[in-house]
Amino acid sequence: MLRGIEDGWFTGEIADAAFAYQTKLEKGEKxxxxxxxxxxxxxxxxxxxxxxxxxxxxxxxxxxxxxSGRDQQAVDDSLAELVRAATGDDNLIEPMLAAVRVEATLGEICGALREVWGDYQEPARF
Structure with a gap:
């Protein structure tokens, strides 16, 4: 599965299906x-x-x-636990929910995961 993501196989299949769909739409077949x-x-x-x-x-x-009204230490601890889970093979759902429960924002959660994994760049495929 990971190899398919890295090689762009999945995005290529999606692009091919979208092209076929659009072609049928424009020809009046869809x-x-x-x-x-x-x-x-x-x-x-x-x-x-x-x-x-x-x-x-x-x-x-x-x-x-x-x-300003939340417990910042609890937020920092929950985000650190999320990062710890993301660097291993742990399930991320529980640490992510724990972060949400202490009012970590979506941006903070995404930022913590971005530190571990970086930004995804879709490979160019034509």
Missing amino acids: LIVGVNSHTGSVTGDLEILRVSHEVEVEQRRDLADRR
Whole structure:
């Protein structure tokens, strides 16, 4: 399995399947209502949700309040345990849930795992 990931076999299979799907869609062999079939029944433009800058400011303030009210030592300990588990063969679910229970953020959890594994770079395949 790992070899397939490293060699890009899985992503290649997904890309090939996506290409075949898109080809069938464009040739009309695959019909999707509202996309390439019965398009006349679609009425009007869709309204796009726009989030204001004030929402971002409020979310950042809420995050800062949550971080200031948590036990930082418990967060650090749980993230250290997650890193320890990630460097071995342990199941990551329990240490990850423990980190969440002490209010570690998703960014902190991903950052801890990134320290162990780095950033994934998909190999180029054409």
